[in-house]
Amino acid sequence: MITTQPMNTLLKKWQDAKLITALDRHFALELAEIEHIDAADECYPLFLLICTLLSQQLSNQHSCLVLNNIVLDNPMAEDIGTHPFAIATASSCQIQQSHTELITQISAFNAIGQPGDNTPMIIEFDRLYLNKYYFFETQVAQKLLQLTQVNVNADNPLLPGFLDDLFPQEPHHHGQFDWQKIATATALTKALAVITGGPGTGKTTTVTKLLLLLLTQQNMTIRLVAPTGKAAARLSESIKASKNRLRQSLNDNCQPQALLTALEAIPEEAATLHRLLGVIPHSHHFRHNKDNPLRLDLLVIDEASMVDLPMMYKLLSALPTHARLILLGDQDQLASVEAGAVLADICQGLQVARPIENQIDSSSWRMRYSPEQAKHIQRLTQQDVSQFIDNKSLFGDSLCMLMHSHRFKGDAGIGQLANAVNSTDIAKIRQVWRHGYNELNWFEHQINTHQENSGKQQLLALSVSAYQPYLQMIQFNQGVFANNLPNTAIYGAEQIIEQYNQYRMLCAMRASEYGVEGMNLAITDSLRQAKLIDSKQEFYLGRPIIIQNNDYNLGLFNGDIGLILQDQHNPKRLMAHFIQADGSLLKVLPARLPKHDTCFAMTVHKSQGSEFDQVSFVLPPRPSIAQWQLLTKELLYTAITRAKNHFYCLGSAAVFERCAKQITLRSSGLAIRLWDGDTKA
Numbered sequence: 001m002i003t004t005q006p007m008n009t010l011l012k013k014w015q016d017a018k019l020i021t022a023l024d025r026h027f028a029l030e031l032a033e034i035e036h037i038d039a040a041d042e043c044y045p046l047f048l049l050i051c052t053l054l055s056q057q058l059s060n061q062h063s064c065l066v067l068n069n070i071v072l073d074n075p076m077a078e079d080i081g082t083h084p085f086a087i088a089t090a091s092s093c094q095i096q097q098s099h100t101e102l103i104t105q106i107s108a109f110n111a112i113g114q115p116g117d118n119t120p121m122i123i124e125f126d127r128l129y130l131n132k133y134y135f136f137e138t139q140v141a142q143k144l145l146q147l148t149q150v151n152v153n154a155d156n157p158l159l160p161g162f163l164d165d166l167f168p169q170e171p172h173h174h175g176q177f178d179w180q181k182i183a184t185a186t187a188l189t190k191a192l193a194v195i196t197g198g199p200g201t202g203k204t205t206t207v208t209k210l211l212l213l214l215l216t217q218q219n220m221t222i223r224l225v226a227p228t229g230k231a232a233a234r235l236s237e238s239i240k241a242s243k244n245r246l247r248q249s250l251n252d253n254c255q256p257q258a259l260l261t262a263l264e265a266i267p268e269e270a271a272t273l274h275r276l277l278g279v280i281p282h283s284h285h286f287r288h289n290k291d292n293p294l295r296l297d298l299l300v301i302d303e304a305s306m307v308d309l310p311m312m313y314k315l316l317s318a319l320p321t322h323a324r325l326i327l328l329g330d331q332d333q334l335a336s337v338e339a340g341a342v343l344a345d346i347c348q349g350l351q352v353a354r355p356i357e358n359q360i361d362s363s364s365w366r367m368r369y370s371p372e373q374a375k376h377i378q379r380l381t382q383q384d385v386s387q388f389i390d391n392k393s394l395f396g397d398s399l400c401m402l403m404h405s406h407r408f409k410g411d412a413g414i415g416q417l418a419n420a421v422n423s424t425d426i427a428k429i430r431q432v433w434r435h436g437y438n439e440l441n442w443f444e445h446q447i448n449t450h451q452e453n454s455g456k457q458q459l460l461a462l463s464v465s466a467y468q469p470y471l472q473m474i475q476f477n478q479g480v481f482a483n484n485l486p487n488t489a490i491y492g493a494e495q496i497i498e499q500y501n502q503y504r505m506l507c508a509m510r511a512s513e514y515g516v517e518g519m520n521l522a523i524t525d526s527l528r529q530a531k532l533i534d535s536k537q538e539f540y541l542g543r544p545i546i547i548q549n550n551d552y553n554l555g556l557f558n559g560d561i562g563l564i565l566q567d568q569h570n571p572k573r574l575m576a577h578f579i580q581a582d583g584s585l586l587k588v589l590p591a592r593l594p595k596h597d598t599c600f601a602m603t604v605h606k607s608q609g610s611e612f613d614q615v616s617f618v619l620p621p622r623p624s625i626a627q628w629q630l631l632t633k634e635l636l637y638t639a640i641t642r643a644k645n646h647f648y649c650l651g652s653a654a655v656f657e658r659c660a661k662q663i664t665l666r667s668s669g670l671a672i673r674l675w676d677g678d679t680k681a
C-alpha cells in the first residue's frame with residue numbers, strides 16, 4: 001500500500017475532514033496495539049486502514065466491511081479532482097494488490113481470525129466483521145432458519161372453512177391471489193412467519209385473523225410488541241380496531257361461537273421490546289435471555305424494520321424453544337438506527353431486479369415456496385401458488401408480502417407518490433407532482449438576494465395554522481383556570497395531545513437551518529409572533545418535548561413525545577404530559593426530564609412507527625456532502641408514508657429526485673446465510 005503521508009497523520013487528516021470519526025481512529029490505533037505492530041512495520045498502514053474502514057462501516061450501520069467493495073485506488077473515498085468540495089487532488093492512499101491478494105494478506109493478521117476463532121475480527125469470504133457482529137449475524141440466521149424449519153400442525157379439518165369465512169372472496173377479485181389469506185395459511189403452518197407490506201396493506205387485519213384461528217385451536221400466551229412506545233401504542237390501537245371490525249362481521253354472518261370466544265381472547269395490549277425483555281438499569285443486558293426465556297407461546301413483533309441486529313439476537317435468544325414468532329413490518333422503510341437491516345435482509349430473497357425506463361434498477365417481489373408449502377397453502381386456501389415454487393429455497397416458506405394498500409386508494413396522491421419513490425421511478429414522480437392532487441402540496445425553495453426563502457415562509461405559515469388548534473385548546477384552558485370558572489369544561493391532556501399529533505414537520509437531519517434544530521427555532525418564532533406561545537421561559541405552555549435518553553425510573557424512553565401543560569389539579573404548576581404505550585397519562589416535572597428537545601419538527605428516523613393526519617417534509621436547498629449521505633429513497637418513502645391525509649414538501653425537484661435515486665445498501669451477510677446457506681462468498 002502506498003500513502004502520501006505517515007498513516008497516523010492521514011488518520012488525523014481524515015478525521016478533520018469528517019471522513020472518519022474519532023472513534024474510528026482510536027479503534028484502529030487500539031487494534032494495532034493488540035496486533036503488536038507500529039509505524040516501523042511494513043504492514044502497519046494497511047492494518048490501520050482496514051481497521052478504520054471496518055469501524056467506519058459499523059458507524060454507518062453496516063454489519064461488516066465487504067472487502068471486494070473497497071475502491072483500491074481511493075479506499076477512503078476522498079473527494080479528489082475538480083469537485084468544488086474536493087479536499088485533495090489525488091487520494092492519499094492506494095492499495096496496489098488485487099482484492100484477492102488483499103484478502104489473503106489481511107487474513108494473516110493475528111487480530112483477524114477465521115469463523116470460530118476468538119479474535120477481535122473475523123474474516124469470512126470477502127466479509128470482515130467485528131467478532132461480536134459476526135456472532136450476532138450467524139446466531140440470528142441460525143435461529144431464523146431453525147424456526148422456519150419447524151412445521152406446525154395445521155391439519156384441523158375445520159381450518160379451510162374458517163379461512164374461507166374470514167377471507168370471503170370478493171366477486172371482482174375472482175382469479176386473483178388473496179395474499180392476506182395466503183399469509184395467514186403460511187403462519188398457520190410455520191413457527192416463523194414474516195408478513196410484510198406497505199402502510200395499510202392489512203398486516204394488522206391479517207394477524208388478527210391469524211391469532212383468532214390459532215386461538216380456536218389451543219390456548220396460547222401471546223405477546224404483542226413494537227420497538228418504541230409510540231409504535232406499541234399504535235399496534236394496540238390497530239389490534240383493537242381490527243377486533244372491532246371482525247366482531248361486527250362475525251356477528252353479521254352468524255359465525256360459530258368458537259370464533260367469537262377466540263376473538264375475545266386476542267390480547268390488545270402491546271409493550272415495547274425493552275419492556276418485554278426486562279431492562280436492567282445501566283446495563284446492555286436484559287432480564288430475559290437464553291438462560292431465562294420469556295414466558296410466552298407466540299411473539300408478534302410489529303415495525304420489525306426498526307429492529308437492529310443486536311436487538312434481534314437478544315429477542316431470538318430469549319424466545320423459548322417451543323415458541324412461534326411473527327414479524328410484521330414494511331421492508332421498504334428506513335432501516336434500523338443501529339447496525340443491520342434485518343427485515344430487508346429477510347425479504348431480500350424475494351426481490352426480483354428489473355430495469356425500468358430511467359435505467360435505475362428497481363425491484364419487484366416474488367414469493368418463493370417449496371413444493372410442500374405450496375401444497376399446504378393450496379389445501380388451506382384453495383389457491384394454487386405452484387407458479388411460485390422454488391426448490392432451492394426453504395426460507396421463502398415463512399414469508400408473505402402484502403402488496404395492495406387498502407388505505408391509499410389506487411388513485412390517491414400519497415399512495416401514488418410513495419409507490420413512485422419506492423420504485424425510483426423518476427418519470428412517475430414528476431407525473432404525480434404535476435397532476436396536482438389535493439393531498440399533495442409542493443413548496444419550492446426560493447431564496448432571494450437577502451437570503452430570505454419564500455418557500456420556507458409559506459411552510460412556516462402552514463405550520464402555524466396546523467399547530468394553532470392544539471395551542472388554542474391550551475389557551476382556552478388557561479382562560480378557564482385564570483378566571484376560576486369551575487363549571488366550564490376544559491380540554492383534557494389526552495385530547496390536546498391528540499390534536500397536536502394531527503400535524504408534524506419532518507426533517508432529513510438534525511443540525512442546520514433546514515434540519516430539526518433550525519426548523520424548530522423558525523416555527524417557535526412564528527408561533528410566538530402569532531401569539532400562540534410565549535416562549536420566554538424554557539418550559540413554556542404548549543412546548544412539545546421529545547425525549548432523547550431512556551430514563552427507566554421515570555418510565556420515559558428515547559423518542560417519547562409529550563407536551564408542557566398546566567396540571568389540571570394544580571394549574572399554577574406546569575408539567576410535561578406524555579401518553580404511555582398502554583394509553584395512560586404520565587406527568588413529569590419539567591426539571592426532572594431526561595435529555596430532550598423541542599418537537600415542532602422531528603427527524604424522519606424518529607417518526608418511524610407514527611402516523612399523522614398531515615405531514616410536512618423539509619429537504620435542504622443545497623445539501624452538503626455529509627447531508628447527501630442521509631438523503632435516501634427509504635428516507636423519502638418513510639416521510640411520505642407517515643402522512644394519512646396530506647403531504648407537503650419543501651424542496652427543489654433536483655434534490656427530491658436525486659434523493660429518490662439513492663438506495664440504502666447495508667453490508668451484511670445475513671441475506672446470504674438465510675437464502676443461500678453459509679456456503680456462498
Ligand SMILES: Nc1ncnc2c1ncn2[C@@H]1O[C@H](COP(=O)(O)OP(=O)(O)OP(=O)(O)O)[C@@H](O)[C@H]1O
Pocket residue numbers: 180197198199200201202203204205206238242245406407
Ligand atoms: N382485505 C381487505 N379489504 C378491505 N379493507 C381492508 C382489507 N384489509 C385491510 N383493510 C382495511 O385497510 C385498513 C388498514 O388495515 P391494517 O391496519 O390491517 O393495515 P396495516 O398494514 O396493519 O397498516 P399499517 O401499516 O398502518 O400498520 C383498515 O381500515 C382495514 O379495515
